[in-house]
Amino acid sequence: MSQTGFSAEKVREDFPILNQEVRGRRLVYLDSAASAQKPKAVIDAISHFYLHDNANVHRGVHTLSERATSAFEGAREKVRRFLHAKDVKEIVFVRGTTEAINLVAQTFGRKNVGPGDEVLITALEHHANIVPWQMLCEQQGATLRQVPVDAHGDLVLDKLDALLTPRTRILAVTHVSNALGSVVPVKELIRRAHEKGIPVLVDGAQAVTHFPVDVQELDCDFYAFSGHKLFGPMGIGVLYGKKALLETMPPYQGGGDMILSVTLEKTIYNRVPYRFEAGTPDVAGAVGLGAAIDYLEGVGMQAIAAHDRELLAYAEQAVEGVPGVRVLGKARERSGVVSFVMEEVHPHDIGTILDREGVAVRSGHHCAQPLMQCFGVAATVRASLALYNTREDVDALVRALHKVREVFG
Template identity: 55%
Template structure:
């Protein structure tokens, strides 16, 4: 048993009170307390978000932006207030730069299909990293196959560190865009994002950041980062599914063509010509996920009220404890041990497939992810078909880590 004593860690972070905010922890799974270690895929929802959604649907619901009656005007006000919350949350210069989308996948597809088709062609290059999620690879491949530009891949080392010097060598006057993760979903690596952006800008390239794994764990300031686009999903930051944000510099968004056509993205329509609406509506065709946007605003309020410094401190202490405890598990190999990490732990075990690990842990009430995590190039790099992944959220405890280790000991007992 490790000598680390989690009880000795002093903090203003009241984890018992926080866990009471999440109704899902009031139940048992297979007769065991729920140990949820899959927040990297989707985080659980606090009561404050659930109740906000329920209240909107129960008392405030209407379609927005076009109605002259009270409920429509109220819904419009609530939705646009949520947009303002997101603007402040990431310190965007203008709430018109906050584009509500279904999630980061749609955000990246939007940029690829509009800015990419408009600006990329033969002789151009973009740079991705070896750690990218499929949603930051496939959209660029689809446009590449149409526009015939080159995709370069920035490498990592065998610990999962981003190799900045090698990345710099790829940059040239041909580089038009760097599309890069802020925190790897499969390894937990925190990339040196400000330095990556600064180097890209030196050669005149734009930078799109996939911020899905960063936005729940650390303070994001798009002006301080000096990014050009930043994408994230609501469901990973304790908000509803089916809603997310694309932030982009206003001058870039203004110059990009619409992504989809339909209601709300138009100013006027005739059979001869359509005039498009101003930002942000130009990119928000059709009835939006109104409740999702309002619920996402409530999720922002929840995290802000807890305090990001405390969230980050709590999760880093959990991560350190988890790495200590997992080192005690026989035959366990951590896949990715970067110098700077967030609360994501991918691993393999000598005698058990990741899917078997996940199945056995489930019987103990422990939820982890098993598979390639939509990051097959990372799996290929480490020469593994899949990993088991435990990912931390603001509600996790040291006891959760102890239960995970006990469950993995059971895996070893079963598979020898």
């Protein structure tokens, strides 16, 4: 147990799925950057909703609908508080980070990006923060540009001012690299972009699980994250947007609940955030996400951040001690990820052998192929850490890596 009273061993007990064996070994789950496991509190909240409150929201006048609406909008308020947003109207429920970015690209982007304009991203981005902007640029005749990355996994910020041109219409940047764990100084990037009148979208999928995020302090224009990476359900996510910006954006999809009135001649759209929430929402998903936020706030985000820093330092040193292993990415600030390769062994083979030892990692390009190209590799092995991981988990990973060395000589 740490000096703050945080105990990863105690936290682990809250996650029922971790209490099992895989291939005769105690499960060591090191793939939370892909999808985090769920505490019992989240599972119970979803179950309770379906057992007691299940109904559609907003339009019903019966008791179950009123309960469901209260739970759904209560979850929106929990997200607002979690992100320190100013107004609950700035919280839009979506399916995940990917849909949030597509929403901004196809609403704000199509309205504001035209022929000859530029969209700026970085070399650290997940495909979800590349492809929607490529699609937009193809549609609008614009150009996609990127801030390069150095050999340590840090952005080359000396290039930023030259890349923020009078034609740049938006900067879209990850907060934490899913492939390397690099923590991007987004507050500095936002300040420099805003000096030139350029709005900024932040992909926070890998950040919100590891340390507190305050969107007002960052002054970002948009912020996106996924519930399933935040120990909540799959299929639910959040787009934060400054209210003044959201109100200028056209709807993303048409259908129920994004309207105020419909005639054959004209539709009057609903106010924000409902304008962007067409159709029946994932009410149970929102309830589960709210429960995940309650759980994390109960544990304490500062304590989680301290545990992340300590365990990451231990893991990196331990993994580097395995013969033939090379860790990729030594950014000035990192969070949650150790990404590595091993001499003469394909990452998929490493992942397969680790699974036989009960250790779950991710092997591949991590939906970050341009970044892999920057480092001259096709794939890596990624061990990603969460609040329920312990030094014992890291030790099990290292023992399994030595088994890989034995197999491949």
